[in-house]
Amino acid sequence: MENIVAVVLTELLMTAFISYLIFFSLKRRNKFTYRDFSIAVIALSMMASMLDSITYYLAFPVTFLNAVIALNISMFEMSIAVIYLLWISFSKKFIGYNTSVSNTLIFLIVFNEVSMGIFLRLIAFGYYPTSSDYSLLSNVFSVISSSLNSYLFIVPMVAEMAVVIAITIESSLNRLISLSIMIQSLFSPTFLGNQGFVLLGIILGTGSMIFFMIIFYERISKGRTSLFPGDMRKMRNIFLLYTLMSASIFIGTLYHSPFYPGWALYGITMVVGMIFYLHIHFPIGEPDKKRTGWIKNPRFVFMILLTSFISEWFLAASIEFQAYAPYFANGFQNFIVFSNLLGGVTVFTSRSVIVDIFYIFGAVPNYYIFLTIMGIEMGALVLFRMRNIQWKEKRVNLALALIAFALYTTIYPNFIGNATYSKLPLWANVGALAPLYPYMVVSLLGSYVLYAVLALLFGRRSYCSTLCPSAVMYGGSFGQSMISFNYESEFSRKNIGSRFKGWVISVISSLWVIMIAVSLLSYLTASRVGSFDLYGIDVSVYFSFFIWNFLWYIFFISIPFVGMSPCRRYGWCTTGTFVGFFSKIGLFKLKVKDPATCVTCPTKDCVSACEVGLGDLAGQFIKTGEFKSAKCVGAGSCLEACPYDNIFFYDIRNFLKERKTKN
Numbered sequence: 001m002e003n004i005v006a007v008v009l010t011e012l013l014m015t016a017f018i019s020y021l022i023f024f025s026l027k028r029r030n031k032f033t034y035r036d037f038s039i040a041v042i043a044l045s046m047m048a049s050m051l052d053s054i055t056y057y058l059a060f061p062v063t064f065l066n067a068v069i070a071l072n073i074s075m076f077e078m079s080i081a082v083i084y085l086l087w088i089s090f091s092k093k094f095i096g097y098n099t100s101v102s103n104t105l106i107f108l109i110v111f112n113e114v115s116m117g118i119f120l121r122l123i124a125f126g127y128y129p130t131s132s133d134y135s136l137l138s139n140v141f142s143v144i145s146s147s148l149n150s151y152l153f154i155v156p157m158v159a160e161m162a163v164v165i166a167i168t169i170e171s172s173l174n175r176l177i178s179l180s181i182m183i184q185s186l187f188s189p190t191f192l193g194n195q196g197f198v199l200l201g202i203i204l205g206t207g208s209m210i211f212f213m214i215i216f217y218e219r220i221s222k223g224r225t226s227l228f229p230g231d232m233r234k235m236r237n238i239f240l241l242y243t244l245m246s247a248s249i250f251i252g253t254l255y256h257s258p259f260y261p262g263w264a265l266y267g268i269t270m271v272v273g274m275i276f277y278l279h280i281h282f283p284i285g286e287p288d289k290k291r292t293g294w295i296k297n298p299r300f301v302f303m304i305l306l307t308s309f310i311s312e313w314f315l316a317a318s319i320e321f322q323a324y325a326p327y328f329a330n331g332f333q334n335f336i337v338f339s340n341l342l343g344g345v346t347v348f349t350s351r352s353v354i355v356d357i358f359y360i361f362g363a364v365p366n367y368y369i370f371l372t373i374m375g376i377e378m379g380a381l382v383l384f385r386m387r388n389i390q391w392k393e394k395r396v397n398l399a400l401a402l403i404a405f406a407l408y409t410t411i412y413p414n415f416i417g418n419a420t421y422s423k424l425p426l427w428a429n430v431g432a433l434a435p436l437y438p439y440m441v442v443s444l445l446g447s448y449v450l451y452a453v454l455a456l457l458f459g460r461r462s463y464c465s466t467l468c469p470s471a472v473m474y475g476g477s478f479g480q481s482m483i484s485f486n487y488e489s490e491f492s493r494k495n496i497g498s499r500f501k502g503w504v505i506s507v508i509s510s511l512w513v514i515m516i517a518v519s520l521l522s523y524l525t526a527s528r529v530g531s532f533d534l535y536g537i538d539v540s541v542y543f544s545f546f547i548w549n550f551l552w553y554i555f556f557i558s559i560p561f562v563g564m565s566p567c568r569r570y571g572w573c574t575t576g577t578f579v580g581f582f583s584k585i586g587l588f589k590l591k592v593k594d595p596a597t598c599v600t601c602p603t604k605d606c607v608s609a610c611e612v613g614l615g616d617l618a619g620q621f622i623k624t625g626e627f628k629s630a631k632c633v634g635a636g637s638c639l640e641a642c643p644y645d646n647i648f649f650y651d652i653r654n655f656l657k658e659r660k661t662k663n
């Protein structure tokens with residue numbers, strides 16, 4: 001690095017200058033005069049114009065013309081500021097601190113930051129990574145990208161953010177959002193301006209993003225009816241920012257060479273983050289007076305779920321892409337198949353655009369990186385919920401679900417590369433990770449036998465509420481807060497009740513026929529009797545990807561519109577309907593200690609608490625004193641909700657006790 005003294009001095013002065021101006025503007029916000037505004041605008045414009053004119057002067061050959069242009073850049077920028085101030089003064093538009101004041105200050109602060117980044121890049125390295133082979137636009141992008149994607153830009157920006165957080169008294173949500181943006185910026189994969197920090201930066205940034213997402217999710221779950229609309233908007237915006245950041249990281253890792261063009265969008269995203277950050281500190285409008293919560297606002301929850309899924313998908317894919325970056329050329333079509341499917345690092349041969357997108361989209365959630373990210377996030381919410389559960393059996397159940405998720409993620413029973421695990425009878429489903437090789441038939445069938453026996457003895461909860469990863473996805477504080485959508489969503493209301501509707505039965509039957517067919521085709525292909533691959537991918541893998549890596553997430557994200565537990569209610573999970581069937585014919589059922597209590601019970605809380613929308617629960621209790629349904633996953637929310645502690649689970653343990661008593 002060159003001119004280190006000048007670089008450090010500029011950074012220190014700019015950080016102090018911008019921090020002071022922010023402090024000055026915030027302090028005087030409630031009595032902001034035209035004079036205050038003019039001071040801020042002139043000071044910021046002056047600084048930016050100086051930086052821009054010097055940058056131009058240093059970047060181009062020293063000629064008389066270039067010296068004149070450099071001077072004019074400064075004059076031009078200052079003139080705009082002065083004309084703007086005069087216009088406001090003459091038109092008597094200034095009415096104190098308002099939207100346009102806030103936007104002007106934010107624009108000028110960000111403009112200064114970017115100008116400083118471009119200036120520092122030049123004096124520190126003496127050149128921009130431009131080339132006469134590039135178009136003018138590419139060169140402009142390269143200049144901007146190399147200036148933003150560097151510690152020279154990031155460090156002062158983070159320092160200013162830290163100062164602002166320290167000096168302003170804010171609501172805890174504002175502080176959390178500010179901290180999140182600040183830490184996210186600090187962990188920028190492009191901090192070093194080269195590949196050196198990219199992988200570590202993505203991992204650290206992912207960790208920080210997940211940490212804050214967990215906190216926001218917990219707040220959202222508690223604020224079902226009590227969040228302020230403004231706070232909901234802020235949370236939605238920070239999730240949108242996460243998505244933008246993750247998408248730009250993904251592009252940076254996919255187009256990793258040369259470095260700067262691929263990361264241009266990420267640099268711009270950091271600037272967007274800064275704008276959002278400043279908007280938090282320069283708020284406009286009156287504070288909210290009424291708490292509305294999100295119960296009547298399914299779109300809010302939908303956006304949160306959608307943006308977090310997209311962010312996590314991009315981050316997981318980016319970690320994988322970056323890990324393999326040295327081995328593949330830019331672009332999807334050159335991507336290397338993740339080592340889990342074909343048992344090693346293999347060059348991905350492009351098949352057709354749709355198949356490529358389908359395959360890569362489905363492969364990411366299948367891999368342990370995505371599952372780890374998702375598991376940490378949703379698992380933390382399960383732990384939050386466990387703190388408030390008194391019922392010991394449910395705590396044990398959730399703990400088992402967490403362990404199952406962790407094992408499923410880390411040792412992956414179906415892992416094709418590990419002959420021991422793939423022979424264990426712990427298959428989630430057909431084609432989860434591999435074609436049906438003959439040596440896997442016994443373990444696959446063994447899995448179904450095991451799940452059937454467990455369902456006969458303990459009900460569907462043995463799989464759906466314990467072993468299946470969905471138990472963790474639905475079982476946390478946030479998942480539980482979405483149960484209210486069962487009766488808010490119209491689609492869900494139409495499918496309430498213990499019996500599957502006719503259309504759901506058609507879905508169940510069709511999918512079972514398809515699953516058996518693809519299993520046979522997969523077996524025949526794997527045994528080399530015939531070849532039934534589609535574009536080189538086994539048909540059972542398509543099936544598995546479609547059901548669990550597409551449909552599952554699409555429905556999960558759509559819970560605000562389709563109600564809770566869609567995989568259990570709408571019949572497309574073949575494993576779920578399988579265990580549901582054995583649960584129905586098995587020993588498991590819900591019973592009440594006293595049906596008469598249900599008759600007089602005014603609230604019927606068990607019904608509204610049910611995860612799968614078993615609306616006839618109370619009616620059945622009154623009629624028969626018990627309840628049985630293929631849909632019931634034994635989540636136990638009804639037991640917890642019953643104010644009279646009237647419900648209990650009946651399974652093999654009760655059956656054996658009864659037998660013992662009789663004998």
Ligand code: SF4
Nearest residue numbers: 464468470567573576
């Ligand atoms: S229905 Fe399927 S995906 Fe849903 S909880 Fe049950 S086994 Fe898991």
Ligand code: SF4
Nearest residue numbers: 598601605606618642
């Ligand atoms: S089970 Fe409990 S909540 Fe449900 S109707 Fe009976 S007494 Fe009421």
